[in-house]
Amino acid sequence: MPQLGSNAMAAPAVATRGLTRRFGDVVALDGIDLEVSSGEIYGFLGPNGAGKSTLIRVLCTLLVPTSGSAEVRGFDVVANRHEVRLRIGAALQDVALDPKQTGVELLRLQGRLYGLTGPEIDERLAEIRQLIDLGDALGRMISTYSGGMKRRLDLAAALVHNPDVLFLDEPTSGLDPLSRLKVWSEIRRLNDEYGMTIFLTTQFLGEADELADRVGIISEGRLVAEGRPDALKRSVGTDVVVVRLQERGDGALDALRRISGVRSVDRSGDEVLVAALDGAAIVGPVAVTLSEQEVAVRDITLRTASLDDVFFDVTGARIGEGEPPSDGAGAGT
Amino acid sequence: MTAPPDAIHAREAGFWHDLTTIASRAVRAIPREKESVIPALLIPMFWLLVSVGALETIAGAVYPGLDFRGFQLPVAVVFAVTGVSRAPDLVIDIQNGYFDRLTITPVSRPSLLLGMMVADLTLVIALTLPVLGIGWILGVRFASGLAGVLVFLLLAGLWGVAFTAVLYAIALKTANPAAITAGLLLFFPFAFLTTTFLPQAALSGWMATAAEYNPMTYLLAALRSLILVGWEWDTLLAGFGAVIGLGLVSVSLAFLALRSRLRPR
Numbered sequence: 001m002p003q004l005g006s007n008a009m010a011a012p013a014v015a016t017r018g019l020t021r022r023f024g025d026v027v028a029l030d031g032i033d034l035e036v037s038s039g040e041i042y043g044f045l046g047p048n049g050a051g052k053s054t055l056i057r058v059l060c061t062l063l064v065p066t067s068g069s070a071e072v073r074g075f076d077v078v079a080n081r082h083e084v085r086l087r088i089g090a091a092l093q094d095v096a097l098d099p100k101q102t103g104v105e106l107l108r109l110q111g112r113l114y115g116l117t118g119p120e121i122d123e124r125l126a127e128i129r130q131l132i133d134l135g136d137a138l139g140r141m142i143s144t145y146s147g148g149m150k151r152r153l154d155l156a157a158a159l160v161h162n163p164d165v166l167f168l169d170e171p172t173s174g175l176d177p178l179s180r181l182k183v184w185s186e187i188r189r190l191n192d193e194y195g196m197t198i199f200l201t202t203q204f205l206g207e208a209d210e211l212a213d214r215v216g217i218i219s220e221g222r223l224v225a226e227g228r229p230d231a232l233k234r235s236v237g238t239d240v241v242v243v244r245l246q247e248r249g250d251g252a253l254d255a256l257r258r259i260s261g262v263r264s265v266d267r268s269g270d271e272v273l274v275a276a277l278d279g280a281a282i283v284g285p286v287a288v289t290l291s292e293q294e295v296a297v298r299d300i301t302l303r304t305a306s307l308d309d310v311f312f313d314v315t316g317a318r319i320g321e322g323e324p325p326s327d328g329a330g331a332g333t
Numbered sequence: 334m335t336a337p338p339d340a341i342h343a344r345e346a347g348f349w350h351d352l353t354t355i356a357s358r359a360v361r362a363i364p365r366e367k368e369s370v371i372p373a374l375l376i377p378m379f380w381l382l383v384s385v386g387a388l389e390t391i392a393g394a395v396y397p398g399l400d401f402r403g404f405q406l407p408v409a410v411v412f413a414v415t416g417v418s419r420a421p422d423l424v425i426d427i428q429n430g431y432f433d434r435l436t437i438t439p440v441s442r443p444s445l446l447l448g449m450m451v452a453d454l455t456l457v458i459a460l461t462l463p464v465l466g467i468g469w470i471l472g473v474r475f476a477s478g479l480a481g482v483l484v485f486l487l488l489a490g491l492w493g494v495a496f497t498a499v500l501y502a503i504a505l506k507t508a509n510p511a512a513i514t515a516g517l518l519l520f521f522p523f524a525f526l527t528t529t530f531l532p533q534a535a536l537s538g539w540m541a542t543a544a545e546y547n548p549m550t551y552l553l554a555a556l557r558s559l560i561l562v563g564w565e566w567d568t569l570l571a572g573f574g575a576v577i578g579l580g581l582v583s584v585s586l587a588f589l590a591l592r593s594r595l596r597p598r
Contacts, residue, residue, distance in 0.1 A: 060437045064597040078597070085439045086343045096430030100362045100422070112354045113438040115346035124341055141365075157434065161343040194340065 011074030013038045013165050013197035014059060018068035021054050021221075028054040030221035031068065036199060036214075041191050043212030043229075044201040045307060047317075051221040052201035053093050056169045059199070060090045072165055086114075089163030093170050093201075095154040099143035103134060103153050106142065107160055114161035124160050131186045132156045133179075147174050155183065159190070166190065168200040172207060180207075187211055205307045217311055224314045229307060236305040236313050238263055239279025241286050243272045249295035259285045268318050270298075275309070343439065351441040355448025356455075359419050363456050370456070373417050377464050381409035385471065388530070396532070400561055406468040407556035408529050410485075411549065413464050414457040414493035415524070416517050419449040420500035427508040427594075436595060446501060446591050450494050450584075457493035458486055476563040485559050488572060492552055495580035496520070498587040505590035523549045548575035 014036040021029040028051045036042040046052050057063040058070055061081040069076060075083040098106060107128065111121035129138065132152040137145065145153065151174050158166060168187070172180040188211065190196040202208050208215050209229050217225040217232075225232060249272070256265045256274055261282050264275045276282045279302045290297050312318050346354070363370060384405050392401040426432040435445060465482070475481040496519075503516040526543040527550045528536065536544050544550045555572020558565040 062433055062437065062597060081597075082439055085437055086345070088437070090434075090437055092430060092433065094430050096434040098358075098426065098431050099429075100365055101358065105358075105361065109354060109358055110438070113346065113351065113435070113440045114343035115350070115439070116341060116343075120341045162341050163343065 011071070012036060013040065014042070014070075014072055014199055016055075016059075016068065016070040019055070019058065019065050019070050020067045021051075021058060021063060022066045027221050029058070029065075032218075032221075032223050034216055034223060034226065036197060038197055039191065039195040040213045041187065041198045041200070041211055043208035043215045044199065044218060045203070045205070045208045045215055045311070046201075046218035047203055050218045052203075052218060053169050054221075055218075056090070056092065056167050056199070056201060060088060060092070060167055061085060087164040088167060089158035089161060089165075090167040091155045091158040091169065091171055092167075093173075095147075095150045097142050097150055097154060097157070099141065102141055103138035103145075106153065107138075107156060110157045111160045116161060121160070124162070128156045128159060131159070131182070133182065148176060148179055151175055152179065152183075162194065163196065165197045165199065168198065170202055171200060172202075172204070184211055209307055215307065217307070217314065219311070219315045219317070225310055232307065232310045233305040236275075236309050238275040238277055238305055238309070240303055240305060240309060241274040241276065241279055241283055242301045242303060243274065243286065243290065244298040244300075245270055245272060246296035246298050249290070249293070252290055252293040252295045255289050255293055256286060259289060266312070273309075275305075279303075345439055346441075348441045348444060351444035352448050352451065355440070355444050356451035359422070359449045359452030360455055362419070362422060363452065369417075369421075370460075373413060374460055374463060377409040377413035377460075378467050380412050381405060381464065381467060381471070384408070384530075396535075399532075400473075402468065402471050403473045403560040404532075404557060406464070406473050406560060407485075407489075407553050409468075410461050410464050410489050410556065411492065411524070411552065413460040414489050415496050415520050416500070417453065417456055417460060417493060418497035418500045419452055420497060420504040420513050420516075421510060423449060423501065423504045424508055424510050424513060427504070432594075442591070442595055443588070445595075446505075446587060449501070450498070453497050454490050454494055457490045461486055461489050473560060475560050477559045481559040481564070484569070485556055488552065488555060488576060491573075491576045491580060492549075495576055495583050496523075498580065498583035502583065502586040502590040505587065505594045523547060528553050548579045551575035 012035045014034070016032050016034050019029055019032040020027070032055065044052050044055065054063065058065055059072060059077060061077050061084055064078050071077065072084045073087050075087070077084050101109070104125070107125055108121055111124060116124065132155065134149055134152065137149060142150065142153065155168070155171060158168070171187075172183050175183065184207070187198055187200070191198055200207075200211065212229060214227060215229050215232060216223050227235070253265050253267065253272065256262060256272070259282055261276045261278060262274055263277065266273045274282065274286055283300060283302055287297070287300060308318055385402055389401045392399055392404070423432070426435070475485070477484070499519065500513055500516050503512050526540065527547045528544060533541070533544060533550060533554070551571045552575055555569050558568040562568075
C-alpha cells in the first residue's frame with residue numbers, strides 16, 4: 001500500500017480508511033475512517049467489547065486489517081511495520097511486564113531495544129522516575145509490585161524512547177484516583193512540551209472529557225460520533241436533570257414526559273434522566289410531578305450534557321456505568 | 334508543539350546489539366530460577382555417582398579394561414545439558430503479553446530467539462563444568478588433553494542447543510507449558526535407545542537398530558572418544574555431524590514457529 005507522503009512528519013499521526021477487522025463471524029471493527037493530527041490527544045471512547053483494543057492492536061502492528069488500511073505517520077501498518085514500530089510507544093490494555101526483572105532492568109532493556117545509548121537511557125530514566133513515582137521499588141523484582149505499580153511501570157516502558165505517537169489502551173484502569181490524576185498530568189505534559197501525539201482508548205467518560213482534544217465514539221465496531229468534546233455535547237443540545245429514586249417509580253415516567261420543555265425521559269438503573277433545552281426551568285416541575293405521583297426521591301441534580309449523553313443520543317445505550325470516582329464527569333450543579 | 338531537536342528518539346539498534354540485549358536478559362534470569370537450575374545440576378551428578386557405584390564392578394567383569402567412569406561421564410553431561418531451556422520463560426512471555434511488548438519494538442526478529450539460545454548455551458556450559466569436576470575427582474582424565482575438554486564442551490553445548498530448539502518450536506507454536514513438559518519426554522528415547530549403559534557392539538536386535546539411527550549414539554561416541562581414546566577424527570566427525578544434523582532440523586522448526594508467531598493475524 002502506498003505511503004501518504006515522503007515526509008513522515010507532515011503526514012497525519014494516525015489515519016485509517018474503511019478499516020475493518022473480523023474474527024470469524026464477529027466484526028470487531030466495521031469500516032473505521034479517522035484521522036488524528038500530529039500533536040493531538042485523541043480519545044477513543046466506547047464500552048467494553050466495542051472494538052477499542054482491536055483498533056490499537058492494528059495500529060501497533062499486532063493485528064492486520066481484514067480490509068481497509070491504517071497508517072501511522074504515513075507508514076502503512078502492514079507494509080511498513082518496521083517504520084511504524086520506530087515511531088510508536090504503546091501501553092496495551094493488559095499490563096505486559098516480565099516479573100523476573102527489576103523495574104530498572106526492564107526500562108533499560110526497553111531503551112536498548114529502541115537503540116538508545118546508556119547515557120540517553122539514564123536521562124530518560126531520570127525523567128520517567130518522576131512520572132511513575134515508584135521510588136526504591138524500581139530496583140525490586142516486578143513480581144513484588146502491586147497492580148497499580150505494574151500499571152505505572154507499563155506506562156513508563158511505553159515512554160522510554162520518547163515515541164512520536166503514544167498509544168494508551170485504557171491507561172488508568174486499575175489506578176487509584178491520585179495515580180490517575182498523575183497520569184493525566186503526564187499525558188498533558190508529554191503533549192504540551194514534546195508535541196507527542198497521544199491516542200488513548202477509554203471507557204471512562206471523564207478521562208476522555210478531561211484529556212482529549214477530540215473524541216471518537218465507537219459502538220459495536222463502528223465510529224458513531226467524532227468531534228471536540230464540547231462540540232459533541234453541544235450537539236445533544238440539552239441539559240439533563242438526574243433524579244435518583246428510592247423506588248422504581250415507572251408510573252411517573254409518562255407524567256414527566258408531559259412536562260413542558262422536556263425532550264426525553266430515560267431510566268438508567270435507579271436514575272431517571274430528564275433531558276430539556278433549559279434544565280433549570282424544569283427542575284421545579286419535575287420535583288412537583290414526582291411528588292404528585294408519590295414517588296420517593298433521593299436527590300435531584302442538574303447537569304449539562306455529558307459524553308455519555310452523546311453516546312446515548314447516537315446509540316440508545318449508555319456507557320457511564322463503571323465510571324471511577326473523581327473523574328468529574330459532567331458538571332453537577 | 335514540536336519536539337526539541339536534541340530530543341531522544343528511537344533508532345534501529347542492529348542485529349548484534351539486539352542479540353546481546355535479549356541474551357543479557359535471558360542470562361540474568363538464570364540465577365533467579367534456582368528451582369530449575371539446581372535440579373539440572375544435581376541430577377547428572379547423582380546419575381554419575383549412582384551408575385558408577387552400581388555398575389562399575391559388573392561392567393569391569395564383562396568388559397575388562399573399560400574405564401567405566403570415563404564411559405559414563407559423557408552420559409551424565411548429556412543429562413545435564415539436555416532440556417535446560419528458556420522455552421518455559423518464552424511461554425510465560427507469550428501468555429502475559431510481554432512477548433507482544435517486545436514485538437512492537439523495532440527489535441531484530443531472529444534475535445528474539447537466538448538471544449535465548451545464547452543464554453541456553455551459556456547455562457549448558459556452566460552446568461557441564463561441575464559435572465566434569467566430579468569426573469575429575471573420580472579420576473576421569475581426558476586422553477585428548479585440555480583441547481579435548483574444550484571440544485567436549487563445544488559438542489555438549491551444541492547438543493543442548495539442538496535439543497532445546499525443539500522446545501522453542503513447541504513453545505512458539507502452542508504457548509502452552511504442558512506442551513513443553515510433554516516435549517521433554519522426547520529426551521527418553523534419545524537417552525535410552527542408545528549406548529547409555531553398554532557399548533554399541535554389545536547391543537543387539539531392535540535396540541541395536543534404534544541406536545544406529547539415534548544421533549545421541551554418535552554424540553556419546555564422540556564425547557567418550559575424547560576421554561578414552563584421544564583424537565579419533567572419524568568418530569568426532571560423526572558426532573558433530575549428528576548434532577549439527579539434528580540442530581539444522583530443530584532450529585529450522587523453531588524459526589518457522591517464530592515466523593508464524595510473529596506474523597500479524
